[in-house]
Amino acid sequence: xxxxxxxxxxxxxxxxxxxxxxxxxxxxxxxxxxxxxxxxxxxxxxxxxxxxxxxxxxxxxxxxxxxxxxxxxxxxxxxxxxxxxxxxxxxxxxxxxxxxxxxxxxxxxxxxxxxxxxxxxxxxxxxxxxxxxxxxxxxxxxxxxxxxxxxxxxxxxxxxxxxxxxxxxxxxxxxxxxxxxxxxxxxxxxxxxxxxxxxxxxxxxxxxxxxxxxxxxxxxxxxxxxxxxxxxxxxxxxxxxxxxxxxxxxxx
Numbered sequence: 598x599x600x601x602x603x604x605x606x607x608x609x610x611x612x613x614x615x616x617x618x619x620x621x622x623x624x625x626x627x628x629x630x631x632x633x634x635x636x637x638x639x640x641x642x643x644x645x646x647x648x649x650x651x652x653x654x655x656x657x658x659x660x661x662x663x664x665x666x667x668x669x670x671x672x673x674x675x676x677x678x679x680x681x682x683x684x685x686x687x688x689x690x691x692x693x694x695x696x697x698x699x700x701x702x703x704x705x706x707x708x709x710x711x712x713x714x715x716x717x718x719x720x721x722x723x724x725x726x727x728x729x730x731x732x733x734x735x736x737x738x739x740x741x742x743x744x745x746x747x748x749x750x751x752x753x754x755x756x757x758x759x760x761x762x763x764x765x766x767x768x769x770x771x772x773x774x775x776x777x778x779x780x781x782x783x784x785x786x787x788x789x790x791x792x793x794x795x796x797x798x799x800x801x802x803x804x805x806x807x808x809x810x811x812x813x814x815x816x817x818x819x820x821x822x823x824x825x826x827x828x829x830x831x832x833x834x835x836x837x838x839x840x841x842x843x844x845x846x847x848x849x
Contacts, residue, residue, distance in 0.1 A: 602629040605764055605795055606651055611660035613646060620646050621657065622819045633796045635806040638816035639842060644799045647816065648766045651797065652686045653679040665763050684712060687757030688766040691773045693749040695741040695756075701728065702737040705756045713760065720759070727755040731785045747778030751785055765789065767798040803846055807831055815839045
């Protein structure tokens, strides 16, 4: 990874308000292709809002945001760029958001066929390969309600990957899972990181963050309070707020 690469995400002086609430303040952030960035912070700090701005799920009020060469304008005034970004950026949420009436296989093939115009055969070949990659090839003909939470989240991951995204966003992907299922989802994400996928991950799993991240961002009350490598942030945090946050979350 070199600093000469063109960033795939560039935020400059980005501000976001919910009514009178100032939820993101003066955010400057660059992410280069192949980088794994983990965003940490207390609940309500603006972590999820930050990554939801990247694919236009949240509008911002001022500043600039470029994603893979597409410029998103403040207040949602960039419908064409937004469409392109949503096609190129995959997202996995806390809730799995699978279509309950479709089989696992059909959940994964739907978007490539509808949005990318792939044939059913091509889409199914890709879907089967991806389901195998996340360890649930044997569940292809089942329906979401027949799967565990960990399996459903891995279907959601395969579904996002089926669109061949240039960037993957994860918004607390293990928060809704039972403890014994968290590992299987993190394992699938680890593999993805090893393969060089550009990833932005909001998570409370600090051990995982230390292991996979190239860069950790600590957000406090809507501002980037500190940013650095996992070693810098976990072993010698500079900011008092980072220190007190880590003291709370790492003592378990």
